[in-house]
């Protein structure tokens with residue numbers, strides 16, 4: 001498996017992404033805590049699009065049974081950017097992808113898509129500025145026409161090179177490449193405006209393909225920003241939906257506390273040793289999550305100092321993390337009860353014109 005550092009290196013050195021400069025981070029610090037905590041690693045044309053100011057954000061979702069902390073943090077950042085920059089957001093949900101890649105039946109994938117979308121929208125997206133699309137549910141003839149035009153530009157060998165497909169992948173997986181590029185470029189097709197796509201490092205191949213295809217169709221290239229991994233509960237490189245033991249799900253109600261209690265820390269084996277030698281917040285997953293939820297930098301610094309000087313024990317941090325997670329999740333759960341998908345428009349030529 002490719003390590004996190006190697007992925008970052010490849011994206012920057014081999015695929016031409018630009019590391020996020022301190023100057024850019026400074027501009028974004030007030031937008032969302034993830035920028036202040038330097039969670040984002042690289043970008044393509046993010047600085048350009050910020051100067052233009054008139055753009056859309058595309059942030060898609062491959063639906064899964066449950067949505068977890070890392071997904072929510074990414075979408076929470078998107079929502080904050082919508083507020084800060086006053087831009088439209090398009091959230092396409094690819095239930096077809098889940099089916100084609102053998103992850104769920106079509107019925108289950110569609111159900112996950114609806115439930116995940118409600119979770120995401122409950123973060124507080126503005127219905128007037130947020131557009132949705134569940135592939136097998138809402139696909140508009142014009143969107144299908146667009147994906148066919150995109151598919152004509154993607155050869156089998158391009159799909160193999162970009163995604164590592166082989167002859168044993170089904171033809172739907174090959175065609176899905178065009179659907180995903182279609183999601184990314186659809187707002188540009190409809191409005192002429194450029195899009196920003198905040199993504200995890202793993203999804204970069206779709207951006208590279210979209211930036212390759214866009215000029216061939218007379219469209220502006222999408223900009224992107226890559227979010228670094230949020231580690232799993234036991235210190236895994238990445239929180240993963242396919243490994244429940246690594247993740248804090250929105251659905252985890254009673255189990256959240258138990259999971260937090262088992263989360264990897266940088267503490268010593270005993271309280272006595274912790275008091276004597278102090279802990280290491282830099283390797284501590286509990287501290288990592290706290291710093292993504294606690295906006296007060298002074299509190300974060302205080303925890304760090306107390307930990308290193310042995311004046312804090314891990315149980316205190318775990319209690320505190322539980323409180324922060326509960327507040328974050330309770331807010332989403334409460335909003336979710338009021339979410340009606342009908343209040344959000346499906347992106348199509350009709351709603352734009």
Ligand code: SF4
Pocket residue numbers: 265266267279280281284285286287303304307308312313314315317318
């Ligand atoms: Fe992590 Fe807190 Fe323990 Fe330090 S005291 S290692 S920050 S949980």
